[in-house]
Amino acid sequence: MVAFVNKNIITAPILQWSVGLCALVTLYLAFCFGSASIYAVATEKNIERWVKHPQDVTPNVINETKQTILEAIDYHSSHPHYYNLLGKTLEWEAYLSTTEDQIGILQQAKKAYLKSASLRQNWPDTWADLLSVETQLQGENINLYFDNANQYGPFIPTVNSKIAQVGLENWQQFTPQRRSIIIEHIARALTHPKSQGEMYRYLQSSGLLKFACAAIIYNPRGYDGKVNLCKKVLK
Template sequence: MNNTFNTPACQGAEQRRMRGDIKLLTPGLLGMLFGLIMVLALALLVAGSRMLLAGIASYQTDAFLENWSAKAEEPSERAWQIAHEAARRAIDLYPTANGVYLERLGLIQQWKEFRRPYGAPQAMGSRQAAAQAFREAIAVRPNWPDNWTALAHAKLYLSEFDTEFHHVLAQAHVLAPWRIGVNRRLAEIGFITWPRLDVMERESILESARRTVAYSPVESKKLFAIATNTGMTDALCNSLPKALKTIRKICL
């Protein structure tokens, strides 16, 4: 068996080797290394600053969206412009594509002509821009069901019931088995577009409705109101188990 001992002679040789390596770091090389470190530090500082500013702009966008949702009315042109600029600024400042910021931009676009009916020619520009923002958000976060639901809603506003509409509706349903907010929105979209859905799509919509009713009394009442407004109470009530209708005190 060969044993290697860390003798004083070996230690001395190792120290001489290390001193030789240090000598290789000439002043020029040290300057280049220092410069590289400074460049990297500056790049990190710039990226961090951009992310901070993007976050501030996104917070401003969120504040507008919450305010408009609470009032349930179209914003003024001035308010919309400020919110839109903030949404664009958040996207432009962030170092990489951000699915959350893209989705918020789409929502801002939808609010511009919020009160106009589905398929209104005057609203096509902003609604097409909203749909495109949601497509870009999906490209960044393909497994996020909210983005798919948002695109389905945008297609509804555009009255575009094409292959893409049916695809995004199915994707949202698959990706959100128990995300109640998504299921409620899917049920609403499905109730509105019921005549355009095939048998399998209708069953998926009713499954989303059952999930929503089963979740809580509050969600149950919201969905029943949606069904009433869209003339879908019979379809909803016929799809619910008797025990669930009794518990939720609906369809009795």
């Protein structure tokens, strides 16, 4: 007589083990992603403070922040934004470094931005950051990064400001067609509530306010006349 074995007796422990394993994996991933997010938020807050109070930035603070974002990447190595934050941190490190070290650190920043772009190709802020680094490195991909930033983020305030500033600081490097695009980004940056204050302060401190406003008002492509500030500046 052949003994009948109830399959449920065999499969029940296997099912319980599988469910338990899935639960453990889920908890582990939640822990990793949660930890990464905490480190990334801390990095973002530091960078925001640096922008507002650049005089308070020190090499030690930058190094601590760099280690923080590297921890985030260790926990979640496929998150594109974390590499973008690493690139920004490295840019600040380059800013405070000696001339001899700047190029190497900027190349590291570029590498971080490229990693971010490879994971999220249509994110315009990363292309704008790459444009900024590439102009400092005098690299071969300035036009590529310019075009990508403009294509993916023509109406994003942070992108408008970055293209405007990089464009003005490297005006002679760009073709007349791209200069016209730069002027459009200046105009958008001066009219959007999230960017107009920063853009105005930059133009005023750099002595480029009248030049930028004249370009906006008299550019042959024409504008919609919403940049009222420029009308006052040029009176």
